[in-house]
Amino acid sequence: MKDIQIMDPREIIARRVSLEIRPKMLVNLGIGIPTLVSDHLDESMGVFFQSENGVVGLGHRPPEGMTDRHLTDAGGSFTSAVPGASIIDSAFSFGLIRGGHLDLTVLGGLQVDAQGHLANWMIPGVFVPGMGGAMDLVTGARKVIVAMIHSTKGKSKIVQECNLPVTSQRRVDLIVTEKAVIQPRDDGLHLLETGPGISVAEVEADTEAQLIIEGDIPEMDLSRTT
Amino acid sequence: MHLAITTEEAVAMIPDGARVMLSGFMGVGTPDGLVRALAAAGKKDLTMIVNDAARPDTGVGPLVSAGCVRKFIGSHIGVNPVLQEKMHAGEIEVELVPQGTLVERIRAAGMGLGGVLTPTGLGTLVAEGKPTVEVEGKTYLLEPPLRADFALIAARSCDYVGNLTYMLSATNFNPIMALAGEVVIAEPEEIVPVGVIPPDAVKTPGVLVDHVIKRAA
Numbered sequence: 001m002k003d004i005q006i007m008d009p010r011e012i013i014a015r016r017v018s019l020e021i022r023p024k025m026l027v028n029l030g031i032g033i034p035t036l037v038s039d040h041l042d043e044s045m046g047v048f049f050q051s052e053n054g055v056v057g058l059g060h061r062p063p064e065g066m067t068d069r070h071l072t073d074a075g076g077s078f079t080s081a082v083p084g085a086s087i088i089d090s091a092f093s094f095g096l097i098r099g100g101h102l103d104l105t106v107l108g109g110l111q112v113d114a115q116g117h118l119a120n121w122m123i124p125g126v127f128v129p130g131m132g133g134a135m136d137l138v139t140g141a142r143k144v145i146v147a148m149i150h151s152t153k154g155k156s157k158i159v160q161e162c163n164l165p166v167t168s169q170r171r172v173d174l175i176v177t178e179k180a181v182i183q184p185r186d187d188g189l190h191l192l193e194t195g196p197g198i199s200v201a202e203v204e205a206d207t208e209a210q211l212i213i214e215g216d217i218p219e220m221d222l223s224r225t226t
Numbered sequence: 227m228h229l230a231i232t233t234e235e236a237v238a239m240i241p242d243g244a245r246v247m248l249s250g251f252m253g254v255g256t257p258d259g260l261v262r263a264l265a266a267a268g269k270k271d272l273t274m275i276v277n278d279a280a281r282p283d284t285g286v287g288p289l290v291s292a293g294c295v296r297k298f299i300g301s302h303i304g305v306n307p308v309l310q311e312k313m314h315a316g317e318i319e320v321e322l323v324p325q326g327t328l329v330e331r332i333r334a335a336g337m338g339l340g341g342v343l344t345p346t347g348l349g350t351l352v353a354e355g356k357p358t359v360e361v362e363g364k365t366y367l368l369e370p371p372l373r374a375d376f377a378l379i380a381a382r383s384c385d386y387v388g389n390l391t392y393m394l395s396a397t398n399f400n401p402i403m404a405l406a407g408e409v410v411i412a413e414p415e416e417i418v419p420v421g422v423i424p425p426d427a428v429k430t431p432g433v434l435v436d437h438v439i440k441r442a443a
Binding site: 050053054055068069070071072073074075076081087088089090091094097098127128129130131132133134135136139140165166167168169211 | 249252253254255277278280299302303304305310313317320322324326327329330333344345346347348349350351352367382393395396397398399400401405423429
């Protein structure tokens with residue numbers, strides 16, 4: 001586990017997301033900030049990390065010189081497998097994802113809107129990487145957390161309505177940025193926590209979507225453990 | 227024709243314009259020898275069904291770079307700038323399919339099903355023009371089976387009757403595609419006598435495999 005003195009926005013997000021993870025969960029981490037989450041978990045929790053290409057029980061990168069191209073993660077990077085790991089084919093892997101067997105998926109986002117819809121697979125006319133496994137993950141996982149930097153180039157990524165193509169019609173369960181923890185509900189986006197050193201007013205000023213603020217909003221407690 | 231053939235014989239079997247399934251995930255679990263030989267042979271107008279476009283030098287990349295591909299059906303093309311360029315130039319038609327839907331469409335073809343009902347893609351661009359079906363109060367997207375003339379498979383071990391095993395995450399699409407190609411060609415890393423692979427360790431029964439690439443003597 002990492003030291004709790006965290007200043008980097010990406011590490012603030014990863015640390016806060018890690019607090020949502022319970023022992024023995026099956027978890028899929030997307031590329032980018034989500035990948036950092038596993039660094040904040042104690043191995044004794046017995047959490048298994050799954051990747052779309054069929055690894056249940058991803059480990060750390062192997063020692064230098066011990067990598068093998070037959071064992072990679074969903075980004076195509078070399079990985080290892082933890083004791084108790086298993087390997088399944090792609091159909092089985094997505095069966096886990098869609099079939100309600102995956103407890104949690106953590107993904108990056110381009111936009112999330114007031115209805116909790118995520119857009120993270122294409123910017124029309126600019127870049128079309130494709131959805132990969134994201135549509136299945138957001139549609140099928142028991143819990144979906146979007147982990148992303150609050151704004152890009154000064155523009156809020158939490159918008160009233162996505163103008164980018166959405167990834168799923170499913171409402172995501174939680175949005176974690178370096179400035180806020182936000183929960184989409186039937187009546188809109190509820191601000192649950194603010195980031196370290198960030199005021200509620202700052203979050204509101206930096207968020208395009210309307211936020212619902214009830215009572216005192218606590219600051220993220222990054223010193224606690226799950 | 228024999229079960230064991232050369233890469234050149236395999237390439238000669240695959241005509242221009244063929245629909246080809248190619249296994250692999252970011253080039254891991256892809257039969258690279260067959261890919262290189264097809265690219266070198268200058269095949270034209272192939273439809274490639276493959277999880278991702280990998281990078282220009284891995285997976286289906288060499289075929290894209292060599293101008294062999296007319297249509298790409300897969301889930302991710304984000305790290306192959308050559309394919310992106312050819313897509314924008316109109317040289318390659320791209321059909322993006324969610325990864326779980328892609329593998330299920332291939333499985334449906336291989337297992338004799340008329341398609342799959344999936345919640346994935348509902349309410350997104352993927353659903354445009356596709357029928358939906360309601361089952362027990364829930365709505366699903368009807369996705370049709372996906373077939374191919376050839377399935378090119380990368381195996382770890384192959385025995386003399388074509389039974390196959392795969393290695394770790396190089397498994398991915400291999401056992402599914404091996405069901406769905408009209409002609410199945412496997413490129414194994416090693417060939418072993420019958421009996422070396424225990425029956426319950428076989429991932430693709432040899433009865434599904436039409437040809438195996440010979441090892442260099």
